[in-house]
Amino acid sequence: MMRYLSIAAAVLGVVIAAPAHAESQVEVDIAAGRLDSAIFVLGKQAGISIGLSDPHIGASRVPRIKGRMTSHQALTRLLAGTEAKPQRVHARHWRIVRIPKRLTSERVARKFNPVKSPPQPVINPDIVVTGLLMRHTIQSDAAGNRLTLSLDDVGPSAEVRGTDALLETLPSLSSTQLGPGRNRLFIRGIADSSFNGPNQAVSGQYLGEARLNYNAPDPDLRLIDLSTIEVYQGPQGTRFGAGTLGGVVRLVPNAVQLDELSGKTSIALAATQDGDPSADANATVNIPVIEGVMGVRASVYTGRQGGYVDDRRRELRDVNRMDTMGGRFILRVDPGAGWSIDTMAAVQVIEARDAQYVDGTGDRLERSTLFAQPYNNEFALGQLVVRKTWDDTELTAAINLVDQEISETFDLTLPASEPFYPELPGLFHQRGDMRLFTSEIRLSRSLDNGGNWFFGTSLVNNRYRIRRAIESDFFNASVVGIENETSEATAFGEITWPLSNRLMVNAGGRISHVWTKGTTLETPSLVLSAQEATVKRNQTAFLPAVGVQYRFAESLTGHVRYQEGFRAAGIDISDDQVERFRNDEVAAIEAGLVFSIGGETGFDAGISAAYTKWDDMQADLIRGDIGLPGTLNIGNGRIWTVDASMNWRPLPGLSIEASAIWSDSKLTEPAETIFVGNSESDFADELPEGAVIVESDNLPNVADFSGRLGVSYTNALSDESDFSLSAWVRYTGESRLGIGPILGVKQGDYVDTGLSANLDFGAHSFWLEGSNIFNARGNRFALGSPFILAFGKQITPLRPRTIRIGFDTRF
Template sequence: MRTAKYLLPTLCLIVATSAEARHVSGHAPSVSVPATQLDAAIVILGRQTGVSIGLRDRRIATIRVRAVSGRIDAVKALDRMLRGTGVAAVQVSPGVFVIEASVPLRPKPKPPSRPAVPMPEPQPVMDDIIVTAAKYDRRLRDLPGMAAVIQGRDLSLAEGGQGSDAIEARVASVASTHLGAGRNKLFIRGVADSSFTGPTQSTVGQYWGDTRINYSAPDPSLRLYDVRSIEVLEGPQGTLYGAGSLGGIIRIVPEAPDMGIVAARGWSGLAFTEHGKPGGDAGALVNLPIADDTLALRALAYGGIDGGYIDDRRRGLTDVNRVETIGGRAALRATPGDGWTIDLSGNFQRISGDDAQYADRHDLSRSSALAQPYRNDYLLGELVIGKDWGATRLISSTGVVDQYVAERFDATPPGGLAKAYDQVSRIRMISSETRLSHSGDNGDGWVIGASLLSTTTRQDRTYDLQFVPIGGVTVLDGMVTGSVGSSGSLIAVPFFTSGVVGVRNRVDEATLYGEATIVPLPWLSLTGGGRLTHSRLSGRALDRPEALAFRLDQEAQGRRTETRFLPSLAISLHPAGPVTAFVRYQQGYRPGGLSVGTDIIQYYKGDAVETGEVGLRYAGGDRFDVAVTLAHTRWRDIQADLIDASGFPVTANIGDGRITSAGISVRWRPLPRLDLQGSVYFNNSEVTTPSTILVAAYAADRVGPPMPYAADRAGPSLPNVADASGLVRARYSAPIGRAYYLTLDANARYVGQSRLGIGPILGRPQGNTLDTGVELRIGDERRGLTLSLTNLLDKEGNRFALGSPFLMGGSNQITPLRPRSIRIGFDANF
């Protein structure tokens, strides 16, 4: 990358084209440019028209532009391509164009004077953001529903290494359990079922590009390096995304291979945690064109270590919860011509934790009989084929996901031998979707599609004694041995490992869906759609003890089918240019499955939600934006995990419920170099009609603390739903001398109080935490030095009141914030 010598005051990169303009007398050149990101599009257009096209700011290079085709000149092609993106082309001389932010297309402007220091341009304004997760391009200001778009260029390398935690830190409506990276569940808009990852499908659909990346598995927390954007759509999103999008969806769009440049990037960092061990991270990225305009490769590798900070008093160990992450991905893009693109990619990541990250008292320590390691291996393969005909686009994607999750929990009874509960989940998912969409210039558009999905989840569980010394007794090779008398003679008593029944669930889905937006009047938009899904469900108990046979008919296995139709309807009003008001109704659902407890094998039914939402959005240009929403959700046959008498999580339908939520987000730019953002979210939830299972769970509670809910209330609140949450962020840039600039980012996030789960055992308070951070970068576009600090106030808090479900009756469990940490990093571009 080079800094252009003759362009305006920003870091520029001329990324395309020949220096000479080619003018064909009598007719315009033939143009065919697919809908892609800006830097790739201008390379293609430049070669087809013979003009030279440059960028003033490399950060706008990742903006997605419209497809354009036909016999048109470069001026018209650029105008169509950039419409609605917040950037425009400026013709600086015959056959030479420069693209910059928020400037109308005009010929030959007078060049302004060049400042002493190249400064980063302001970020694109809110109303110019294109939401591609809608499956046909829609401007954020026109979208009938709440959405948040995080531009990948706004994520620092330190944030990218946090995975899904970085999304939670930037979007107030997103919440997470905090069992550990690779073990968590994500929630949006208060639609939260339970704290455990069992056979139930997630309430949040997660997507990597066009492929679903989870089903009935924990969040893989893929690292967010080299991503173009992250889009969060509040749910339900049943019409476009089907089952498992009750709370909404999170779509991560990776950067695509660039046909026009050879580039590389590397970074590394050292991290130091107060009260804990140091860590670090490193990574490298390369983009390599293989064949001009037709084939390119982009590859990334990374690794990181998060130092531990929890001490174990019983085992005499310090900083036990060290976590190691390694991963990488590669993408190959081919553009054979005539608007076709073919993308083949693979993604691998492994998260390995040495021990759990919970404590049992407020000094970052606990007493446990054994280590509780975990591992999440994640593998994703994806093939995406696209074809553009101007504003109409065909996408066909096929993805294969393989996920392996292994966890150990301390299940040692008070005063007894060390006992472990091991759970291994293997998830295989194959999905394929083909859709045809059209995006109009005035906000109208449509999409129709069909999809197939097959996922199999196998969960194996064991519950046994461990080979560890406890109180002078050693468990060794299947025998309990210990010293007897002064002679030191040994006695041996055999014991038996206890197997626990496992479960295998399979879901096959076939779907047809469609949605359309029409604009009958300039101030009115109507959106409607529906999704028809036929599902085949099957479940089977594994290694079933004979004693459990009477608890389930049909030999602990069964099959059934479901057919559901999910409608959606929305009305948008545009009474004034920057103002949009909307009303929206949509549904979502999850299929049922088979659940296994200590002494029962049972089916749980599918659950469903329906949500009505009203909202108001004001897009006031580049100075001020605000969005307000109010939503009410009804949830039928809620699937949730309870704790049975032995401490095992068991899935059941706990009744019907409702959620009322309200949110507001604001963005204000009081100064050209200062950007302020803030948002708050309020939730109120209740199980309005408890099921007999939940009532029985409360009735059976004879020990421990009193019931957390008064008897005259209709029911308990839903788990992990904070009554209030909010965040603020500030970003400021300033010149440093004549060669560098300084960027300062500061943030704070508050999460209100919630409860761990539903039921008398799980009704423990958590939350009410404040996390703060600041990041400083000094450098230019080629290299920089970064200083990041997190948890500035060194607060402990309690993010999650669970470590091991088997110890909940005897000890307090808290998951503290990571103590105050500092990261020093360096990055370089080549």
């Protein structure tokens, strides 16, 4: 893997300097439809803001445009044949103004008289900004409740961070906190377990067209050189090859530019109170190999996150240092005739010197352990994407291969029980190997009436192998491991059709057949019989989806959508026994409203409510006082969520943004072996063998309420420079670590804060950022090692107050 990083670094080293271009080209793909929808999409794809001087212009119909072009070229093509024209306000800001009617007759005269008349003045125009983050905006492709944001929306330090930057920005996104590279992501309250196991993750992840995970944890890729970040909430059975229960996070890289030499470098330094300093650096270069035909785009990055946790027993300070390095390489070939070929390779290595949890004593930034508990995550991806376009029709074929290896060490030391039992030191080693192959083919078409359809097929093969071993002074032994192989063949599709200029409906479906095979590894002959060493299962599922969107007025739009999700049944090992569990399914219905009053000073707001029914829920439990988590079907549950957001612009350049999500999740019908109560004495009847008593019927890792409030101000100092300030505060509500004894501990209920300032001079920018301004401790996650959780409190605190300073330069 290091060899690939060296190659990418060598490619970057070829370029030292190059002239800046006045306006670079970007990859544009906008469906035919209304102008107001088209400029919103263009704003996100081109990284610009676009305003409308007259909101009635937004109803104009525009054609589909696709290809590489400048912002001006894209706007000109969109507005051809309309009564509007583009007008540049600033280097990255445009507005669309109505062409005065008298100019229509003047065009004829100008063909014979080249004398130019002075441009008409625009007095106090009302501008609707469409290039900013507009949460809960309903998309014309009816892809579900999608949140789209850029790196600017995440903050100036976005490129030197990973998923944590998204968690600070979106309350509907949550995660476990075992450490970057081994966390599980949850979207809008759909959370099953705090542990990584053989069952499919409830949230899917993509890098461009590449599916990143099946049952693997979040690889926590750095947010380097991205065009947009998309978060799809709720089941996504008809939109992606990944038919997930909770949603999809998609990172969209910047496309290769075939006609310009350009690049960017960034350096950031950070100081953490009561901790070690941190440093990050990254660089990106775009090289046209054959202008207009072939080009490459490469990024490399490295960083060290200083530790801040002390170990009293080993007398060590700041033990939880973490190093990250990685890179991405994209080769694009555009042979013409509507064809394009993209090849991408990406690698990342995360090495953590020790775990990041504490025991809550002293100043709550220390613990007492005998051993270090390091871990590392090695991630590699290869992708080939071929596209062909015919007018309004596009065919996309993608083949992806992902390899991820995770090595973990947990403390297994059992405390002394005086006067009979001494302390028993021990370590538990675990190594997981995940290999994922996916192939997706999608055919889509944009219709002249503003609707669209798409159809896709997906083939998946995922192999998950985990090996475990115990190391102690008394004995070393292998623990039964397992290899699960899952193959899946899927067809999915959806059509969106306007019934009027206000009403749009969509319907789709997904059918999947899944083959699962589980094989035990390092099997003790006295524990598992030969017949149990390999288990096979086959399943088929059909998932429908329907939705309606209605525009009540120019400023108010509503939607209702029903969709289902399915997760294949799995196989696991618990207490040296083969465990088979049923597939789980979710059915979700949501309704929402979006209200927008445009203008340089305006107001946008959205609210949605969702009800999710979750049957045969797969979750991880710890059975017994000490042991590995094991998967069980814990029963049926339901989740109510209400999430809302607003963006108010009371003054030019000033924006006040707020977003929140309320969630109420319950285990409504526990399985036969699950009993809700405090102890066995709460039950009159004798409990059956294998019974598990849970203290609460709340689902794990789902905060009851989370919210964020942010204020930002931007001022254009000149045509080439901007200055911006922002501040935010986020509250994360209370949740539980898991279901059942030991895991029923509480976590969450803390406040985090941040400040940032950015000075942009066009080709250069400087930024300063502070996080956890009030140096709160909090408890992000109540787990460090599952083996000693029963013997004491475990807390994962917020990173202490940290100040970052960074410098970016573009050429």
